[in-house]
Amino acid sequence: MMTGRIFLSLDFRSVGMELADFRLSGYGTVSCAPSPVNRMMAAFATDFRPAKDVNLGVGYVNERTIPHELMVEAMQAVLAKPEKYKVPFNYGGSQGSQNLIESLKRFHIEHRLGGLTQEIVDRNEVIIGPNGATSLLEGIAHIFAPGIVVTSDPMYYIYCNYLERQGFEVLTVPEDDNGIQTDLLRAKLDGLGARKDEIAFFYIITINNPTSTILSNERRAELVQIVTDLSHELGRKIPLFFDKAYEHLVHDHAVPPLTSGLLYDSTGLVYEFGTLSKILAPALRIGYMMGPPGRFMSAMIQKTSDVGFSAPLINQEIASYLLDHHMQQQIEAVQAGYRRKAHAVRSWLNEQLGDLVEHCSGGRASFYYYLTMKHFQTTETSDFFAYLARTTGDVRMDGPAADKKPRVIYVPGEHCVHPRGDLVAVGKRQLRLSYGFEELDRIEGAIQLMREAAEYARGRV
Numbered sequence: 176m177m178t179g180r181i182f183l184s185l186d187f188r189s190v191g192m193e194l195a196d197f198r199l200s201g202y203g204t205v206s207c208a209p210s211p212v213n214r215m216m217a218a219f220a221t222d223f224r225p226a227k228d229v230n231l232g233v234g235y236v237n238e239r240t241i242p243h244e245l246m247v248e249a250m251q252a253v254l255a256k257p258e259k260y261k262v263p264f265n266y267g268g269s270q271g272s273q274n275l276i277e278s279l280k281r282f283h284i285e286h287r288l289g290g291l292t293q294e295i296v297d298r299n300e301v302i303i304g305p306n307g308a309t310s311l312l313e314g315i316a317h318i319f320a321p322g323i324v325v326t327s328d329p330m331y332y333i334y335c336n337y338l339e340r341q342g343f344e345v346l347t348v349p350e351d352d353n354g355i356q357t358d359l360l361r362a363k364l365d366g367l368g369a370r371k372d373e374i375a376f377f378y379i380i381t382i383n384n385p386t387s388t389i390l391s392n393e394r395r396a397e398l399v400q401i402v403t404d405l406s407h408e409l410g411r412k413i414p415l416f417f418d419k420a421y422e423h424l425v426h427d428h429a430v431p432p433l434t435s436g437l438l439y440d441s442t443g444l445v446y447e448f449g450t451l452s453k454i455l456a457p458a459l460r461i462g463y464m465m466g467p468p469g470r471f472m473s474a475m476i477q478k479t480s481d482v483g484f485s486a487p488l489i490n491q492e493i494a495s496y497l498l499d500h501h502m503q504q505q506i507e508a509v510q511a512g513y514r515r516k517a518h519a520v521r522s523w524l525n526e527q528l529g530d531l532v533e534h535c536s537g538g539r540a541s542f543y544y545y546l547t548m549k550h551f552q553t554t555e556t557s558d559f560f561a562y563l564a565r566t567t568g569d570v571r572m573d574g575p576a577a578d579k580k581p582r583v584i585y586v587p588g589e590h591c592v593h594p595r596g597d598l599v600a601v602g603k604r605q606l607r608l609s610y611g612f613e614e615l616d617r618i619e620g621a622i623q624l625m626r627e628a629a630e631y632a633r634g635r636v
């Protein structure tokens with residue numbers, strides 16, 4: 176018998192039979208190809224010339240907002256106080272550093288962030304993610320059974336793309352200047368009919384990525400009412416997740432104080448994500464979630480344990496120290512920096528592209544402008560994109576192959592709108608421009624190139 180089996184396996188090899196590839200999960204199978212934005216960014220990054228090319232596509236923060244000296248001070252302070260910061264280089268717990276959790280709670284209460292009071296914070300729980308807010312977003316997609324996720328359009332393409340690979344169906348509702356349009360949302364929910372029962376959760380970004388639209392306080396309250404009504408109708412709780420990644424980056428003083436969704440919730444449906452990435456440093460990887468305790472929170476903590484505990488303890492202790500000692504000045508400095516950039520970029524956009532832009536959102540919070548062009552497309556296959564990527568094939572536009580002219584990259588709107596949503600057509604004329612990472616002189620030059628690209632796209636060259 177043995178001999179026969181060995182003979183058989185040798186026989187297969189000798190005829191050169193191909194082995195089938197690894198048997199992957201559904202998620203693994205659809206993740207083998209990079210998402211459209213990752214593919215585009217990777218292509219740009221392979222021969223990126225830092226002194227010449229301009230990246231208006233990445234969501235990186237500005238390097239100058241990262242407080243290097245405060246980081247050193249915080250590290251030293253943590254190491255000098257072992258009675259408070261007990262084992263900063265050891266494994267941390269699954270919920271997160273108690274120091275950091277307490278600092279976050281205190282910070283919210285002392286500054287009345289979102290109108291949160293001691294009483295509201297006390298009745299909610301805070302957990303720290305293993306790797307930024309992103310890892311908590313990933314966590315909820317594991318813990319909730321696949322179903323429909325309701326969000327706004329344009330959408331946070333990174334997360335929505337992931338949700339769909341994870342087996343969720345993303346239902347997008349167009350936003351206006353105040354955020355997701357609640358009348359359209361109600362109509363879409365009605366339109367679902369019996370499929371309403373498939374709704375898994377609502378995911379709403381309070382300052383949207385890509386558009387920087389600020390969700391008004393009225394809409395926040397209305398959304399909580401909508402999920403409360405829906406929960407009663409379906410006979411089970413439907414969670415509403417507010418992603419407040421950019422909530423500390425409201426730099427326009429005219430914006431009224433924004434309220435937390437937790438203020439309106441009496442049923443235990445609202446959870447809020449926050450991150451220190453945009454106001455301290457993305458590399459700390461500190462993201463957190465605040466919401467009512469219960470089965471779901473316990474599952475999130477277990478999930479954090481499963482993927483290797485919450486963020487590196489030393490980072491959490493550093494963040495805790497900075498929250499306790501320097502956060503207010505740090506946030507004000509970061510806001511001032513982006514306010515200055517937002518004004519400068521807006522004036523160049525007006526000068527260079529004013530006559531060509533149908534709509535522009537942003538400039539009051541975060542670091543993105545989202546533009547809708549009047550007459551030409553911005554897709555990866557458009558003339559506008561090709562001119563800026565120097566891939567027109569015409570040496571007069573691109574420069575010589577060995578030394579191409581400066582290139583500019585942005586995120587085309589086609590990747591920001593849901594591919595089966597209401598904004599597919601207009602998305603082809605839209606783009607997200609980030610003024611976070613690059614310095615102003617380079618952004619000014621890039622916007623001039625955008626003007627040239629627009630002329631080229633409109634056939635004027």
Ligand SMILES: Cc1ncc(COP(=O)(O)O)c(C=O)c1O
Nearest residue numbers: 234307308309384420450452462
């Ligand atoms: C809307 C939104 N949520 C979450 C994140 C991720 O935050 P973190 O760095 O904490 O993972 C980002 C980052 O750009 C974001 O834009």
